[in-house]
Amino acid sequence: ERLLSEGYEVEFVAGVLGNIQAEGTPGVFESSNYSSNPGAKPSYLKSMDNNFNYRSEFSGKTISQVGIDKAVALQEKAANSGFAGKFGLGMIQWTGTRTTGLLEAYEKYCSSNYPTVEECAKAEANYIVDELQGSHSYVYSNWKKGNMTAQSAGDIVCRQYEVPANIDYQARTRGQNANAIYNVMMK
Numbered sequence: 001e002r003l004l005s006e007g008y009e010v011e012f013v014a015g016v017l018g019n020i021q022a023e024g025t026p027g028v029f030e031s032s033n034y035s036s037n038p039g040a041k042p043s044y045l046k047s048m049d050n051n052f053n054y055r056s057e058f059s060g061k062t063i064s065q066v067g068i069d070k071a072v073a074l075q076e077k078a079a080n081s082g083f084a085g086k087f088g089l090g091m092i093q094w095t096g097t098r099t100t101g102l103l104e105a106y107e108k109y110c111s112s113n114y115p116t117v118e119e120c121a122k123a124e125a126n127y128i129v130d131e132l133q134g135s136h137s138y139v140y141s142n143w144k145k146g147n148m149t150a151q152s153a154g155d156i157v158c159r160q161y162e163v164p165a166n167i168d169y170q171a172r173t174r175g176q177n178a179n180a181i182y183n184v185m186m187k
Contacts, residue, residue: 002129010185011178012143015153016128018178019162020091022170027120029071030088030095031060044086044095052077054087063089063120067113068106075099090124092162102127136161154178 003013024030032048032055034041048054052074063071071089078086079100086095094102105127110119132140139160146152154175164170 002125003132006129006133008132008140009148011148011150011182012140012153014150014182014185015143015155015157015175015178016132016161017181018150018154018174018176019157021177021181022174023162023164024088024091024093026091026117026124027063027115028090029058029061029063029066030093032087033059048078048087051081058087062117063106064114064116068103068110068115069113072103072107075103090120092124092128094127098131101131105130131161150178150182151175 003016004010030045032041032045034045045054049059054074058066058071058074074087079097086099088095089099090102102124105123106115106120109123109126115123139157142160143153143156146156152175154177155171157178158164158171158174159167162170162174
């Protein structure tokens with residue numbers, strides 16, 4: 001709703017939603033439990049587990065359980081650690097300095113230290129718009145230079161905003177997600 005109210009085309013909104021569908025859940029910390037495939041665990045999560053008790057205190061939990069203050073403290077410790085500690089958080093699985101911005105959005109848009117699921121979704125949606133109008137405004141501008149379909153929005157949001165591993169596969173999948181979402185939105 002916020003993206004639409006800011007004037008973004010339905011196709012572009014579907015592109016953002018197609019990426020959210022492939023990522024995470026509002027307010028959920030990235031899981032560091034790779035028991036079925038330990039070799040796939042990213043090095044940054046290994047560091048978080050080893051240096052910050054991430055697995056026992058944050059991994060797979062929600063910010064509603066942990067609290068914004070504790071998440072901010074973790075982010076500050078990780079940022080100051082000298083080993084580039086980071087973790088994913090939320091429906092976009094923001095990491096690094098972008099997690100700092102997300103936590104600031106939680107503080108701005110949530111009414112307590114333990115936000116509801118609805119408050120998490122609102123804070124994260126507002127943060128997406130803040131990024132797309134600020135530090136990541138080029139994503140929308142670049143999309144506008146192309147054919148402006150939902151599928152192309154899913155692809156460009158993946159490549160220039162999300163930037164996941166296995167990007168070619170993910171961009172194709174998220175473009176397909178966006179196209180399906182667009183078709184539902186237009187019914």
